[in-house]
Amino acid sequence: MSPYVRPYRAADHEALADICVRTAHLGGDARPHYRDPSVLPVLFAHPYAAFEPELCFVLDDGGRAVGYVLGTADTDRFVGRFRAEWLPRHADRYPLPGGPAADSDDVMAGLLHDPERMRVPALKDYPAHLHIDLLPSFQRQGHGRRLMSAHLHALAARGAPRVHLGMVTANTPARAFYDCLGFHEIPVPDAGELTYLGRGTGEGL
Secondary structure (H helix, E strand, C coil), X not given: CCCEEEECCHHHHHHHHHHHHHHCECCECCHHHCCCCCHXXXXXXXXXXXXXXXXXXXXXXXCCEEEEEEEECCHHHHHHHHHXXXXXXXXXXXXXXXXXXXXXXXXXXXXXXXXXXXXXXXXXXXXXXXXXXXXXHHCCCCHHHHHHHHXXXXXXXXXXXXXXXXXXXXXXXXXXXXHHCCCEECCCCCCCCEEEEEEECCCCC
């Protein structure tokens, strides 16, 4: 069976975590770089599937999810829910470091405890945001485009006119992928190692 795109199901929860961890280091496996990589899906996958499952789509290889796209139609509202509903469930497992971040785990814990960082004034005209990840063996085969198409159509149906994403600037293969899908760079002051990209949701791919 050829891989196909379908809506997310609750049974995909663990597969989402696996995909997230195995693609979180510049598109590759993040496990060698973290003491506890389980913080990654807590930040970048599971809250979206929990809050807006209708915007979550997976690539199914006939047995399990091997890729996903997920996000929110309203970043400001998502941040509020993250602070009120999501953080209290996970704060004790991933506490803030007592001093400056010593490693990648500390950095991610800091991000978890600061959801307001997602409220970036320069991105106010791009109220939705997304994350897309595919296991390496399913990349560069057109699956990412199909996932993105499903997500953009769902965002447009929700009334979100534009969407943004943040990517590590050093991940040049990812940038090439987004460029091919019509994303353009959005200038964001003090973006650090990140580049922000955006596009309209109603435009074709």
